[in-house]
Amino acid sequence: MLAAQDEETAAHPARFSVVTDPSPSAPPSAAPGPTAAAGGKGRSAVGGGDGGDGPDRPSSPRRAGAWWRAERLMPRGLHAVAFVPLVALGLIVAVLAWKALPAIRYNGLGFFTHTRWSQGNLYAPLVTTHGVRHPPEASYGAVPLVVGTLVSSAIAVVLALPVAVGTALIVVEKLPPRLSAAVGFCMEVLAGVPSVIYGLWGFFTLGPFLSRLANAVWANHLPDVPVLRFFKGPTYGGQGLFTVGVVLAIMILPIIAATTRDLLRQVPRANVEGAVALGMTESEALGTVTLPWVRSGVIGATMLGLGRALGETIAVAMVSGSLVGAEPRSLYSSFGTIAATIVNQLDSALDDVSGLATATLAELALVLLVITLVANVGARLLVRQVATTVLPVGRGI
């Protein structure tokens, strides 16, 4: 409708003229560009980028045409650029799947049932099985790594959730604004500290401290009951499941705490005041009114934190003892996670000239991708927008 006219026109910024098109939202037939491309999403925020913006007399027809063409192309260009994450995601999956093919063929389902991780005899001639060349006796099993990843992240969530919710509660309910700002600053620092620094701190400070703490308080005083045997025993030097769990908990605290804080502030005050007026103590009112209100959001944020803990690489590699092929037997033993193994073993994998070790690492990365994606997608279904402190929270490192 306006298309024919607008070929000749372009709005000069200083000139205003009567808008001949009465309806602000141009009908889809007017321009094929963004409205159609946006899948008929209806009235867009900027009144349609399709030329429904008033025909002004241009200063010169040629310039007007050029501007107008650029104008029409802009939403298309933006739309194309908006596809970049999708394309990147597709490329990631495609590259990993392609590179992992030999390993998938060779390892088969045993990858998820075996526990040994062996590159085989690298100094013997290569052999071929199932059409895949490999060093003899190569055998890869990811069970200890998957177990280590899931257990360490579970410990992190169990430790972080109550602490984060408690902190958010006290910040929103009790603290004066200055202290709240200070705690907010602490949250941002926790969110912003690079994971190498967490690893460094965990290795030199936290690990030995936790080892001494466990030794002093419970590790040597527990009865020898099968369930509790996990918590008993020598605490070694501090590089193990316990330290990793605590470090991961500290890393995912900001996500949960910040989201909880924002959600708590949205709880209608009247409900809480009503509960208190009925005679409940503050904590009872919180428990009956507030917490159920924020429950799904908090769970969503926790799952986001879980996603981050599952994918955490560097801090875990520095603090976990980096074992491959051993499930954690006690709370203090060294173990390996998928992400830490990939970063530690990639150099070793390159020694395997058949390429099977590198392919297996790609397969491992695929497994990790699936696990973290499940956690993240589940989280997004539960909470629409995770709170952001000024600095990033929620990144899946």
Next chain:
Amino acid sequence: MFTRSSATPIPVTVPSWRRTRRSGVVVLSALAASAVVLAACSSSPAKSAATTTSTTSAAASLSSLENWPTTSVSLQETGSSLLYPLFNLWTAQVQKEWPSVAITTASTGSGTGISAAAAGTVNIGASDAYLSPAQVQQYPGLENIPLAISGQEVAYNVPGVIGHLKLDGPTMASIYQAQISKWNDPKIAALNPGVTLPDIPIVTVHRSDSSGDTFLFSSFLTASDPSGWTIPPGTTVAWPNVAGAVAAQGNGGMVQACQKSTGCIAYIGVSYLNQVTAAGLGYASLKNKSGNFELPSQASIAAAAAQFATSTPASGSVSMIFGSAADGYPIVNYEYGIIPTKQPSALAAQAVKAVLAWAIDSNGGNAPTYLDQVNFVSLPSQVVSISTKLISQVHS
């Protein structure tokens, strides 16, 4: 690069006048010499000056290879953490005397040294382990050049023990397979009569990265206990599941991990002996093939290596583990420079040859001033000529 789908061997082109004496060298595969590359390589005046003197004799003289470029060139080295302290000493001296050559060093593990050299991302790879037959086949342009002789000690953190514990291969194989789990086990006590061993669990430490030290240690276990240790040696080994085991990155990481864990046992390169003692750890005397317990020292390492001086092949690849010298230390090895024979530029090739030639020169890098600081031993003259031949094959 290392996956089958993208494996491309590094092309090697050899000038025709060199082929006469090359029969024994593994690196040479029969590739047609490209005339263009020939012309390019031999057109640089520095190179032709260096190579014309060696046309007739098999062993190019070291000094002719030590032809330092005057234009500034930057080389990359990576790999073995065992060679790293010595390579840093060499780099510092090279930087001082010939400032045009700048070398970046990194300690990333022998496996990375090999793979980075194979991929061509570095000019010099360092490794304690020689190339495997599969790697030689895959990368015919790669050679391992002996640069020095080193060894490996077994360190432990056992409080209350004065002096050096005696250990042997079968005992350590049992330790690393969880068959012996405490320091006061009868098998260890039998080797160390009169020493009070505490009743603490053994914390085994091994390397998490791809390591030449792992290769040496696992080779030693295989050689000294073939029935008890059946895991094939390599730069990466599938360590059995032992309670309390710790993995550490690099020799430095091994020292740190052992220092932190009471009761640890760890295999560490001999260039870290000072750090080991400074950290309060002890190191063991190991039983060699003749049944004698030897401490790692330059004398015992030299004694073990002397036997192999004449039997080292022209490729440089030989295992000196568990040799037959009566007073030799059982874990001894050549430190290899893994060098792609085709360097990216003429300048780089010239610089690489100069650096390596200076390194194996007993008046240069193989002088006691450097080797004594890391407890290494210099190359015997027969091996020096082998290395010289290998170095002279580097070209661009």
Next chain:
Amino acid sequence: MTMVSRVPVPPPGLVRRKTRNRLVWVGCGAALALVVVPVVSILVGVAGRALAHFHFSVLTTYPVGNAGGLLNSIEGTGVVVVGVMILSGAVGVAGGVYLAEYTRTGRGGFLRGASEVLSGVPSIVLGLVGYLALVIDLHWGYSVYAGIIVLAILVLPYVTKTTEVALRNVPTAYREGGEALGMRSGYALRKLVLRPALPGIATGLIIALAISVGETAPLLYTAGYSSRGPTFGLHDSPIGYLTYNVWTDYNQPSNLAHQRADAAALLLIALVLLLIVVARVVVMTTQRHSPDRPQRMGKRPT
């Protein structure tokens, strides 16, 4: 909350409930302490270890073996960060503009979903893919461009999201006014809508900066490492970065290397703190007069 009735006998269980209430708040206080203590420990620990041996020469010299400084890593981090901000800024802002202006909330469908899913991809997976695809298959070798591309993809969702949120916070009245005045939509976008959203977009870029400064895993196998200054060749141009020094040097048995690792850690912490402050300043000064001032943490507004 106390009982206001004058009945002299308190109802049964009140003491127990009040005790429980107090316990809950004590527990929350303990949680707060558990949050603050690690922050203090990290900051003081890192600063303490580093300041004990700090010389300013560490900022101006290149490393030589175990000794030397961090100049290569500082320059490298700077180069990488600038590259990431340019690349992710361009792509992220454009994507955010599209999502904000041409889609509806809740519907934007798979584009927005793809961006969120991308934010959940672990960084080592991105690093591995970058290594396999760029370094190996495309034969770039260790390359600063590979590192920048991988990091830009990592931070892209954050830039997109903050841009979109910032644009959506601009009242529709602005756009309607522009339309009423006859402006081209693109022009209205540039002149009317983007301006008020700039602080939000700037915050997004600061987030991108903070993430890329602190990342290790994606760069380890794409950018490699170099102890010289940055080179910009298309192939084989490895580059140093601060996190590599922390990751590697703490494992070396040399005290000099440890000191270098500590100095790098100090620089990283200082950068992060600086970025927090800058972001706060940006947000506070530009929204000082806005009616939509973000609520500060603390008591609810009445």
